[in-house]
Amino acid sequence: MEKATAPALDITLPAVPGAASDARRAVHEVAAGRVGDGYAVALAVSEAVTNAVIHAYRDRAPDSEPGEVQVTVTIDGEELLVSVADEGMGMRPRADSPGAGLGLPIIATLADRFEVRQQTGGTRLLFGFRLTAAG
Protein backbone atom coordinates (compact mmCIF):
# COMPACT_ATOMS: atom_id res chain seq x y z
CA MET A 1 0.00 0.00 0.00
CA GLU A 2 2.94 2.34 0.63
CA LYS A 3 5.21 3.72 -2.04
CA ALA A 4 8.67 5.21 -1.75
CA THR A 5 7.51 8.75 -2.41
CA ALA A 6 8.78 11.82 -0.54
CA PRO A 7 6.01 12.94 1.79
CA ALA A 8 4.08 16.09 0.98
CA LEU A 9 3.53 16.48 4.71
CA ASP A 10 5.31 14.93 7.69
CA ILE A 11 4.48 16.34 11.10
CA THR A 12 4.80 14.97 14.61
CA LEU A 13 2.41 16.34 17.20
CA PRO A 14 1.99 15.83 20.93
CA ALA A 15 -0.98 13.55 21.58
CA VAL A 16 -3.10 16.25 23.21
CA PRO A 17 -6.63 17.38 22.24
CA GLY A 18 -5.43 20.29 20.08
CA ALA A 19 -3.48 17.91 17.85
CA ALA A 20 -6.60 16.90 15.94
CA SER A 21 -7.35 20.41 14.74
CA ASP A 22 -3.68 21.11 13.95
CA ALA A 23 -3.48 17.94 11.87
CA ARG A 24 -6.82 18.65 10.19
CA ARG A 25 -5.69 22.08 9.02
CA ALA A 26 -2.27 20.89 7.84
CA VAL A 27 -3.67 17.97 5.88
CA HIS A 28 -6.45 19.99 4.33
CA GLU A 29 -3.88 22.40 2.89
CA VAL A 30 -2.25 19.46 1.11
CA ALA A 31 -5.45 17.69 0.08
CA ALA A 32 -7.50 20.65 -1.17
CA GLY A 33 -7.66 20.63 -4.93
CA ARG A 34 -5.98 17.25 -5.17
CA VAL A 35 -8.89 15.02 -4.17
CA GLY A 36 -12.61 15.34 -4.75
CA ASP A 37 -13.34 16.44 -1.19
CA GLY A 38 -10.45 17.80 0.81
CA TYR A 39 -12.69 18.16 3.84
CA ALA A 40 -13.31 14.42 3.83
CA VAL A 41 -9.58 13.84 4.11
CA ALA A 42 -9.36 16.43 6.88
CA LEU A 43 -12.24 14.81 8.78
CA ALA A 44 -10.68 11.36 8.49
CA VAL A 45 -7.37 12.69 9.80
CA SER A 46 -9.11 14.44 12.64
CA GLU A 47 -10.81 11.20 13.68
CA ALA A 48 -7.57 9.22 13.44
CA VAL A 49 -5.60 11.70 15.53
CA THR A 50 -8.43 11.90 18.07
CA ASN A 51 -8.30 8.12 18.41
CA ALA A 52 -4.58 8.32 19.16
CA VAL A 53 -5.09 11.10 21.71
CA ILE A 54 -7.87 9.23 23.52
CA HIS A 55 -6.66 5.65 23.36
CA ALA A 56 -2.98 5.25 22.50
CA TYR A 57 -1.32 6.47 25.67
CA ARG A 58 -3.99 5.80 28.25
CA ASP A 59 -1.60 3.59 30.22
CA ARG A 60 0.59 6.59 31.03
CA ALA A 61 0.32 8.65 34.18
CA PRO A 62 -1.78 11.80 33.71
CA ASP A 63 1.13 14.05 34.69
CA SER A 64 3.65 12.41 32.34
CA GLU A 65 4.83 13.86 29.05
CA PRO A 66 2.29 13.31 26.28
CA GLY A 67 3.07 10.72 23.64
CA GLU A 68 3.38 11.62 19.99
CA VAL A 69 1.32 11.13 16.88
CA GLN A 70 2.92 11.33 13.46
CA VAL A 71 0.89 12.41 10.45
CA THR A 72 2.31 11.80 6.99
CA VAL A 73 0.80 12.49 3.59
CA THR A 74 2.29 11.11 0.42
CA ILE A 75 1.05 11.62 -3.11
CA ASP A 76 1.73 9.39 -6.04
CA GLY A 77 0.25 9.27 -9.49
CA GLU A 78 -3.07 7.86 -8.34
CA GLU A 79 -3.79 8.59 -4.72
CA LEU A 80 -3.21 10.72 -1.69
CA LEU A 81 -2.16 8.41 1.13
CA VAL A 82 -2.41 9.46 4.77
CA SER A 83 -0.62 7.70 7.62
CA VAL A 84 -1.44 8.46 11.26
CA ALA A 85 0.88 6.59 13.64
CA ASP A 86 1.34 6.53 17.38
CA GLU A 87 3.76 4.71 19.66
CA GLY A 88 1.18 3.77 22.24
CA MET A 89 -0.17 0.58 23.71
CA GLY A 90 -2.05 -0.57 20.62
CA MET A 91 -5.67 -1.50 20.14
CA ARG A 92 -6.88 -3.40 23.17
CA PRO A 93 -10.35 -4.44 24.27
CA ARG A 94 -11.60 -2.34 27.18
CA ALA A 95 -14.92 -2.28 28.92
CA ASP A 96 -14.86 1.44 29.74
CA SER A 97 -13.92 2.84 26.35
CA PRO A 98 -14.95 6.49 26.00
CA GLY A 99 -16.32 7.95 22.80
CA ALA A 100 -19.05 6.85 20.43
CA GLY A 101 -16.93 4.33 18.56
CA LEU A 102 -17.53 6.08 15.26
CA GLY A 103 -14.00 7.20 14.43
CA LEU A 104 -12.87 4.15 12.48
CA PRO A 105 -16.24 3.69 10.71
CA ILE A 106 -16.11 7.31 9.58
CA ILE A 107 -12.59 6.90 8.22
CA ALA A 108 -13.42 3.60 6.52
CA THR A 109 -16.49 5.14 4.92
CA LEU A 110 -14.75 8.30 3.69
CA ALA A 111 -11.57 6.73 2.36
CA ASP A 112 -11.17 4.75 -0.83
CA ARG A 113 -8.71 2.46 0.94
CA PHE A 114 -8.29 1.82 4.64
CA GLU A 115 -5.88 -0.28 6.66
CA VAL A 116 -4.99 -0.62 10.33
CA ARG A 117 -1.58 -1.89 11.32
CA GLN A 118 -1.35 -3.05 14.89
CA GLN A 119 2.37 -3.27 15.45
CA THR A 120 4.69 -3.67 18.40
CA GLY A 121 4.86 -0.24 19.94
CA GLY A 122 1.83 1.42 18.46
CA THR A 123 -0.90 1.59 15.88
CA ARG A 124 -0.77 2.97 12.37
CA LEU A 125 -3.79 3.91 10.30
CA LEU A 126 -3.34 4.18 6.55
CA PHE A 127 -6.07 5.59 4.34
CA GLY A 128 -6.01 6.55 0.72
CA PHE A 129 -8.06 8.87 -1.46
CA ARG A 130 -8.11 8.87 -5.23
CA LEU A 131 -6.61 11.98 -6.77
CA THR A 132 -8.74 14.06 -9.06
CA ALA A 133 -7.70 14.14 -12.70
CA ALA A 134 -6.06 17.53 -12.27
CA GLY A 135 -4.27 16.42 -9.08
Place this chain on the structure above:
Amino acid sequence: MAGVSEERLAINEATFRKVNEGIEAGSDDHRMAFACECGRLGCNRLLELSRPEYDAVREHPRRFFVLAGHELLDIERVIERHDRYLVVEKVGEAGAVAERTDPRRDDPG
Protein backbone atom coordinates in the same frame (compact mmCIF):
# COMPACT_ATOMS: atom_id res chain seq x y z
CA MET B 1 -33.66 -1.34 18.88
CA ALA B 2 -37.22 -0.16 18.29
CA GLY B 3 -37.52 2.53 15.64
CA VAL B 4 -34.40 1.44 13.79
CA SER B 5 -35.03 -0.28 10.48
CA GLU B 6 -33.58 -3.66 9.62
CA GLU B 7 -31.79 -2.06 6.71
CA ARG B 8 -30.22 0.62 8.91
CA LEU B 9 -29.00 -1.96 11.40
CA ALA B 10 -27.58 -4.10 8.62
CA ILE B 11 -25.78 -1.11 7.11
CA ASN B 12 -24.30 -0.28 10.53
CA GLU B 13 -22.95 -3.81 10.82
CA ALA B 14 -21.63 -3.73 7.27
CA THR B 15 -19.74 -0.53 8.11
CA PHE B 16 -18.00 -2.20 11.03
CA ARG B 17 -17.20 -5.14 8.76
CA LYS B 18 -15.46 -2.67 6.45
CA VAL B 19 -13.44 -1.39 9.41
CA ASN B 20 -12.45 -4.91 10.32
CA GLU B 21 -11.45 -5.72 6.76
CA GLY B 22 -8.99 -2.82 7.09
CA ILE B 23 -7.70 -4.23 10.37
CA GLU B 24 -7.35 -7.68 8.86
CA ALA B 25 -5.49 -6.29 5.85
CA GLY B 26 -2.80 -4.87 8.11
CA SER B 27 -2.54 -7.80 10.47
CA ASP B 28 -0.21 -10.73 10.83
CA ASP B 29 -1.19 -14.12 12.21
CA HIS B 30 -1.47 -13.49 15.92
CA ARG B 31 -4.65 -12.49 17.72
CA MET B 32 -5.80 -8.98 16.81
CA ALA B 33 -8.32 -6.51 18.16
CA PHE B 34 -11.37 -6.09 15.93
CA ALA B 35 -14.43 -3.92 16.34
CA CYS B 36 -17.63 -5.58 17.54
CA GLU B 37 -19.84 -5.85 14.47
CA CYS B 38 -23.15 -5.36 16.22
CA GLY B 39 -25.51 -2.79 14.75
CA ARG B 40 -25.92 -0.73 17.92
CA LEU B 41 -25.10 2.92 17.40
CA GLY B 42 -22.45 3.84 19.94
CA CYS B 43 -20.97 0.40 20.50
CA ASN B 44 -17.23 1.01 20.68
CA ARG B 45 -16.12 -2.35 22.04
CA LEU B 46 -13.20 -4.31 20.68
CA LEU B 47 -12.74 -8.06 20.79
CA GLU B 48 -9.79 -10.27 19.95
CA LEU B 49 -9.82 -12.84 17.16
CA SER B 50 -7.05 -14.72 15.43
CA ARG B 51 -6.78 -14.34 11.70
CA PRO B 52 -8.17 -17.85 11.06
CA GLU B 53 -11.10 -17.09 13.37
CA TYR B 54 -11.72 -13.84 11.53
CA ASP B 55 -11.46 -15.40 8.08
CA ALA B 56 -13.83 -18.22 9.08
CA VAL B 57 -16.55 -15.65 9.73
CA ARG B 58 -15.75 -13.58 6.65
CA GLU B 59 -16.13 -16.58 4.35
CA HIS B 60 -19.88 -16.15 4.79
CA PRO B 61 -21.24 -12.79 3.65
CA ARG B 62 -24.22 -12.93 6.01
CA ARG B 63 -22.15 -13.70 9.12
CA PHE B 64 -20.72 -11.28 11.65
CA PHE B 65 -19.08 -11.54 15.07
CA VAL B 66 -20.39 -9.70 18.10
CA LEU B 67 -19.87 -9.67 21.84
CA ALA B 68 -22.22 -11.84 23.85
CA GLY B 69 -25.34 -9.84 24.59
CA HIS B 70 -24.91 -7.64 21.49
CA GLU B 71 -26.85 -9.97 19.19
CA LEU B 72 -30.02 -8.53 17.63
CA LEU B 73 -32.44 -11.41 17.33
CA ASP B 74 -34.90 -9.43 15.21
CA ILE B 75 -32.49 -9.51 12.29
CA GLU B 76 -30.04 -12.33 12.99
CA ARG B 77 -29.63 -15.72 14.61
CA VAL B 78 -26.73 -17.02 16.63
CA ILE B 79 -24.72 -19.60 14.69
CA GLU B 80 -21.75 -20.16 17.01
CA ARG B 81 -20.94 -19.33 20.64
CA HIS B 82 -17.28 -18.88 21.59
CA ASP B 83 -15.68 -17.71 24.84
CA ARG B 84 -14.87 -14.29 23.45
CA TYR B 85 -17.57 -13.73 20.86
CA LEU B 86 -20.67 -14.97 19.08
CA VAL B 87 -21.07 -15.56 15.37
CA VAL B 88 -24.44 -14.36 14.06
CA GLU B 89 -26.06 -14.75 10.65
CA LYS B 90 -28.32 -12.11 9.17
CA VAL B 91 -31.79 -13.10 8.04
CA GLY B 92 -34.41 -11.42 5.85
CA GLU B 93 -33.73 -7.93 4.51
CA ALA B 94 -30.70 -7.61 6.78
CA GLY B 95 -29.23 -10.69 5.13
CA ALA B 96 -29.76 -9.22 1.69
CA VAL B 97 -28.01 -5.98 2.73
CA ALA B 98 -25.14 -7.97 4.23
CA GLU B 99 -24.62 -9.84 0.97
CA ARG B 100 -24.94 -6.72 -1.15
CA THR B 101 -22.34 -4.82 0.89
CA ASP B 102 -19.84 -7.65 1.34
CA PRO B 103 -16.44 -6.08 0.57
CA ARG B 104 -15.13 -9.45 -0.59
CA ARG B 105 -17.65 -9.55 -3.38
CA ASP B 106 -16.37 -8.48 -6.77
CA ASP B 107 -18.66 -5.49 -6.82
CA PRO B 108 -19.94 -4.61 -3.33
CA GLY B 109 -22.86 -2.22 -3.43
